Amino acid sequence: MVKLHELPAEELFTSGHRLCAGCAAGTIMRMTMKALRRPTVIVNATGCIQVSTTPYPYTSWKVSYVHIAFENTAAVASGIEAAYKVLKRKGLYDKDVDVIAVAGDGGTFDIGIQALSGALERGHDFLFICYDNEAYMNTGIQRSGATPHGAATTTSPAGRKIPGKPEFKKDLIGICIAHGIEYAATASPAYWNDYITKVRKGLEVNGPAVIHVFSPCPTGMRFDPSRSIEIARLAVQTRYWPIYEFERGTYRLNIKVPQPKPLLDFLKMQGRFAHLFQPEFQHELNALQRWVEDNWRRIATLCGERP
């Protein structure tokens, strides 16, 4: 675990960006920068972070930053990693460079999954960070493969007939681990030490690593912007967002939650779930509750814990 006083004071992700008040993605990027170990290139998918941190001629980045498109972050990272490898071999560049790909849930779970799968399979030495705000927040809150069951988005609205998203969230970490990579982990900005430690671990792995971090979005999830970190913490403490890691074949539950807080406390704070509290949609609330319990049980078992 890292120590607070050992973290660099320098801010490589600067203030002045245009992210919404309370956006956890900004906090996550700032923390990510604290974990860097050497010259680093950030490759970023189109999305909230990209449009909000690089309004030409301004930039929030004091590291090299590349944005190409939405669906290809991992492919671009592949090219950059390969280029530095060969340029170093040929004596045309003399530094070791870290490459971090950053994409939202849309750019990871959905449109970006093919490029991510390809890059993981090829074994490029890079870290992929998915900041998951559980919908296409940048384009105005449309559902993604990461949106939880029952959540209202503009393409899975809380309708009179269909109360929010009927489907359940994809298991991103499971998909990534299935590629045979060495390191994958979930994280939360409420647990900064755990997150920064994991970013560092992901960088140190020789090969691809993936971190899936929960990124509360006051605008899209509809909660008070002052409560992002509280929401992030509650997600962990209600077992909604299990914090675990996979390292060379071993699963580890990093944050144990022996006495979970009621899931309803977490759901009630967010407007996206408000419609589920109408009596006629009780069954959907139950379904989401069941999914959270099953997911926890599955992960706890993988981690060798008693669920």
Place this chain on the structure above:
Amino acid sequence: MAKVMGLTGNEAVAYAVKQCNVDVVAAYPITPQTIMVEVISQYIYDGEMDAEFICVESEHSAMSACIGASLAGARVFTGTASQGLALMHEMLYIASGLRCPIVMGVANRALSAPLNIHGDHSDMMGSRDCGWIQIYSENSQEAYDWTIQAFKIAEDPRVLLPVSVNIDGFILSHCVENVVVLEDEDVARFLPPRKPLITIDPTKPITVGAICLPDYYFEVKFQQVQALKEAYNVIREVNREYEKLSGRRYDFVEAYAMDDAEAAVLCLGSTAGTAKVVARELRKEGKKVGVVKPWVYRPFPEESIIKALGDVKAVAVLDRACSFGAPFHALCSDIIATLYRHGKDIKVFNCVYGLGGRDITPMEIRSIFEETLETARSGRVREYIKFIGVRE
């Protein structure tokens, strides 16, 4: 003593890529380009070429990886065709917009539907406005020569644009021809390792790919317009330098038997070879015809075309792709616009031919020539758009 090798178009491009000391190749196999990347893979796996080969999972990722590698300062190559080029479409604009000097071999092939693997120009013509320099080769020799020149043109700081070197699918990609190749050292002297002006070197951090709203986007695009204009001078310089090295003269346009021609056929790629043979026969019969073949399609070499056409009275423009619903097909539209702009009253008609790899025969080209002569005599175009060899 010049070294001669028997190479297909694909192999000629691959051999040039090896000699150009490319750093990164990211590609996905597609017929009829496949052999191009197979040969490059073999070079790398045999240790004959020191490059990273990224065997990506799609053409979209191929171009994405190329852009990343190019921004890092590497010399980058990819190859594709048809559906692959279409899948890359989005990335083609980003490669040129971010001024990445990538070179791409395209074994031109028809676009689906219906599925067809054979040669026509629908793929590159579908991406003709993507901001790339676009070159068409007539044979394997030209494919080899242009590939080497393409890196020099692309990487010139006055240009910094990607270049596509096009070879007709199967007709060139798979046909073995004699190719006079240069010595490795000569290519290395002509094309030293890439020296990029700016890279994403993280010790000197920069931001690439920012969002440019209406206050800046237009200027960025205007700079691309200027870079393509600048490319005219650079292409000419590179052609002259390459001529000194190889003895082979390249230009924007090749004019064949055009000195006193009254009528001409204008076409891209391998069809020009057939057209030249037919023109030679017609010349023997005393008919004053010639062939104009643009090597460089983008930037469109207006001046060179006007010069090559000289005093002809009629020209048939052959398009191997359809611009559905357009008044003329792509190449012909460009020619008519060029003639209008230069105040030239040359009668033009458009022949669409060879879609999906259908052969165009010397007999068909002969009848096109005869119609150009008839048009030159009468001063009247009988039919503005003809479809050659189609069953109606």
